[in-house]
Amino acid sequence: MERDFTKKRVRVGERVMEGLLFFAAALAVAIVAGILYVVISEAAKFFVEVSFIEFVTSTRWTPLFDDAHYGIAPLLTGTFMSTLVALAVAVPLGLLVAIYLSEFASPRMRETIKPTLELLAGVPTVVYGYFALLFVTPLLQRVIPGLPGFNLLSAGIVMGLMIIPYIASLSEDAMRAVPRSLREGSFAMGATRLETAFRVVFPAAISGIVGAIILGMSRAVGETMIVVIAGGQLPQIVTSPTEQGATVTAFIAQVALGDIAFGTLEYQSIFAAGLALLFFTLIFNFIAFGLQRRFREAY
Amino acid sequence: MTAIDAQQAPRDLTAQPKGLAMRRFKDASFVIWGIIATLIGLGTLVALVGELVHDGGHRLTGAFFTSFPSSDPAQAGILSAWVGSILVIITTAFIAIPIGVLAGVYLEEYAPKNAITSAIEIAVNNLAGVPSIIFGLLAVGLFVQMFGLGQSILTAGVTLSLLILPVVIVATREAVRGVPQDIRHAALAVGATKWQTTQHHVLPYALPGVVTGVIIGISRAIGETAPLILIGGLTFVAFLPITRPGDAKFEVIGAVDEYGAPVTADATESIRIENDGVVVLPDFSEMPVEAGQTYELPHGSTVQSVASWGDAAASWSPTNWLGSEFTVMPIQMFNWTSRPQAEFLEIAAAAGIVLLFITLLLNGSAIWLRYHLRKRIKW
Numbered sequence: 077m078e079r080d081f082t083k084k085r086v087r088v089g090e091r092v093m094e095g096l097l098f099f100a101a102a103l104a105v106a107i108v109a110g111i112l113y114v115v116i117s118e119a120a121k122f123f124v125e126v127s128f129i130e131f132v133t134s135t136r137w138t139p140l141f142d143d144a145h146y147g148i149a150p151l152l153t154g155t156f157m158s159t160l161v162a163l164a165v166a167v168p169l170g171l172l173v174a175i176y177l178s179e180f181a182s183p184r185m186r187e188t189i190k191p192t193l194e195l196l197a198g199v200p201t202v203v204y205g206y207f208a209l210l211f212v213t214p215l216l217q218r219v220i221p222g223l224p225g226f227n228l229l230s231a232g233i234v235m236g237l238m239i240i241p242y243i244a245s246l247s248e249d250a251m252r253a254v255p256r257s258l259r260e261g262s263f264a265m266g267a268t269r270l271e272t273a274f275r276v277v278f279p280a281a282i283s284g285i286v287g288a289i290i291l292g293m294s295r296a297v298g299e300t301m302i303v304v305i306a307g308g309q310l311p312q313i314v315t316s317p318t319e320q321g322a323t324v325t326a327f328i329a330q331v332a333l334g335d336i337a338f339g340t341l342e343y344q345s346i347f348a349a350g351l352a353l354l355f356f357t358l359i360f361n362f363i364a365f366g367l368q369r370r371f372r373e374a375y
Numbered sequence: 376m377t378a379i380d381a382q383q384a385p386r387d388l389t390a391q392p393k394g395l396a397m398r399r400f401k402d403a404s405f406v407i408w409g410i411i412a413t414l415i416g417l418g419t420l421v422a423l424v425g426e427l428v429h430d431g432g433h434r435l436t437g438a439f440f441t442s443f444p445s446s447d448p449a450q451a452g453i454l455s456a457w458v459g460s461i462l463v464i465i466t467t468a469f470i471a472i473p474i475g476v477l478a479g480v481y482l483e484e485y486a487p488k489n490a491i492t493s494a495i496e497i498a499v500n501n502l503a504g505v506p507s508i509i510f511g512l513l514a515v516g517l518f519v520q521m522f523g524l525g526q527s528i529l530t531a532g533v534t535l536s537l538l539i540l541p542v543v544i545v546a547t548r549e550a551v552r553g554v555p556q557d558i559r560h561a562a563l564a565v566g567a568t569k570w571q572t573t574q575h576h577v578l579p580y581a582l583p584g585v586v587t588g589v590i591i592g593i594s595r596a597i598g599e600t601a602p603l604i605l606i607g608g609l610t611f612v613a614f615l616p617i618t619r620p621g622d623a624k625f626e627v628i629g630a631v632d633e634y635g636a637p638v639t640a641d642a643t644e645s646i647r648i649e650n651d652g653v654v655v656l657p658d659f660s661e662m663p664v665e666a667g668q669t670y671e672l673p674h675g676s677t678v679q680s681v682a683s684w685g686d687a688a689a690s691w692s693p694t695n696w697l698g699s700e701f702t703v704m705p706i707q708m709f710n711w712t713s714r715p716q717a718e719f720l721e722i723a724a725a726a727g728i729v730l731l732f733i734t735l736l737l738n739g740s741a742i743w744l745r746y747h748l749r750k751r752i753k754w
Binding site: 092180204205206209210270357 | 406416491500515524597
């Protein structure tokens with residue numbers, strides 16, 4: 077019997093597979109929706125009890141005390157300070173490594189250094205926390221007398237070391253995406269490699285580099301274990317990195333370490349803190365992706 | 376113009392421009408700065424390993440791997456932690472690998488260019504940037520509270536799989552994108568359907584890249600601590616999750632700490648033992664206890680359930696561990712790190728060595744795989 081080739085066969089298996097694939101991919105949207113739903117709905121219950129004005133203006137965060145105050149400011153200053161220290165370490169070092177790898181190192185050198193540095197990003201953060209508390213802090217205490225055993229300086233430095241690979245690797249990608257012709261033009265004018273790197277390649281790749289730094293910053297803001305272990309868990313307005321302080325993430329972990337009674341204001345307060353954290357990291361990611369897309373489109 | 380040119384002396388083109396030596400010196404010395412920055416990064420890794428080995432190397436004995444945690448640091452081990460880690464990771468892998476690979480294939484091979492696809496892409500990109508502790512909040516609010524999965528291995532596995540999903544998806548997409556179009560065209564030309572082409576031709580070629588991504592994701596899941604703290608992983612676990620849940624536990628009457636001992640000093644508490652076991656008294660002497668009996672125990676004692684290998688084997692069931700309470704390696708290490716006694720810091724370091732060894736091994740093999748892949752395959 078001849079087959080009718082004009083008739084389209086309906087392949088059930090194909091349809092099922094396609095549906096399954098779509099379902100798997102769509103799950104990502106569901107997860108994001110789930111995160112937003114859970115965090116926002118629990119935080120909303122929190123804001124029924126505590127006014128939003130108190131949340132953003134009060135300078136005390138003492139939800140576990142009888143005299144409870146719910147001002148996010150101390151947690152934000154802790155996060156800000158530790159992130160600032162991390163960036164002060166990671167940006168210069170990361171960019172030096174990136175410029176070196178992209179403009180100076182031989183391909184073989186690059187192939188060896190890049191993966192080895194990537195190992196730094198794979199170290200569990202709890203191990204980094206131990207390292208900060210028991211190696212970096214004692215080391216710093218020799219240089220800075222009177223430095224408390226828990227401080228944001230040590231946590232921030234280790235966090236900075238942790239994000240070096242992110243900043244270095246992403247900035248290097250951005251600089252290597254700068255077309256060769258720009259470098260050759262610069263060399264032809266008599267510039268050295270260093271001058272070319274700083275005056276031609278770096279400015280041309282700047283949006284990608286800033287994107288890389290913001291992504292690193294987002295990592296630092298969201299980092300939990302290092303600050304929980306080495307930063308102390310005292311929520312206070314932090315004015316110097318040598319003080320101890322609690323970050324937003326450290327507070328969430330601290331409450332979770334105690335027995336959380338579900339449905340209490342305490343329980344809801346970690347979602348309010350989480351909402352603040354989510355708000356900042358999503359904004360950073362949004363800016364970073366925008367910047368990185370720009371450098372990709374430029375050439 | 377010509378008049379001005381004529382007035383100037385011809386320039387000596389062989390002469391070095393002013394300051395060239397200095398510029399060359401700066402250029403050459405930058406290499407040193409670059410190498411110093413790199414060495415600081417590598418030095419961190421060396422210092423990290425050195426510190427851990429110095430502090431905890433001597434505690435890495437066989438008994439460390441076969442003992443339960445204890446209030447006596449000399450006796451404590453990571454048995455429940457590494458067993459818990461393996462079970463959680465198995466759960467994570469079972470969920471994250473199929474979903475991640477299918478999602479990656481969909482986005483690269485099937486997805487039409489429309490609003491839904493770009494919504495999915497935005498979601499994947501944003502998921503990758505969400506701090507891990509937020510996944511813990513999701514787990515508490517959704518899995519523990521709403522779905523009633525409890526503070527179990529299943530909850531931990533699902534949470535970690537969501538966390539590493541973006542890693543697997545992105546790696547799959549890159550690997551699939553790297554397979555040349557010719558292969559798809561050839562398969563389609565001889566009558567293969569789209570899924571047959573994907574299954575038999577695209578995926579096998581993309582496999583090494585997918586595996587690299589999966590290894591990196593799994594390594595991240597092994598070291599992840601923050602989200603598991605939120606779902607209550609920080610419990611003193613002196614039983615193996617492969618036994619029936621609650622099988623080798625003690626029931627406590629009155630206020631007790633995480634070791635099942637009375638919290639108030641100078642007080643005793645009634646503790647009913649549910650299974651044969653051992654109580655370690657504050658002076659570290661041991662007292663055998665029997666199932667079903669109630670004991671008056673002083674402050675600082677540790678109730679250790681038996682849960683021997685024999686018990687574990689006898690009560691083994693393939694599924695009940697999913698609902699069991701658990702601890703994992705990073706949580707055990709964190710627990711010990713937050714104790715003031717130096718002996719606990721030693722075993723924290725020993726646990727850190729094990730953790731670091733596993734994650735560096737996994738990351739190293741992923742990097743090696745990627746490197747050899749790039750070298751070997753020439754399309």
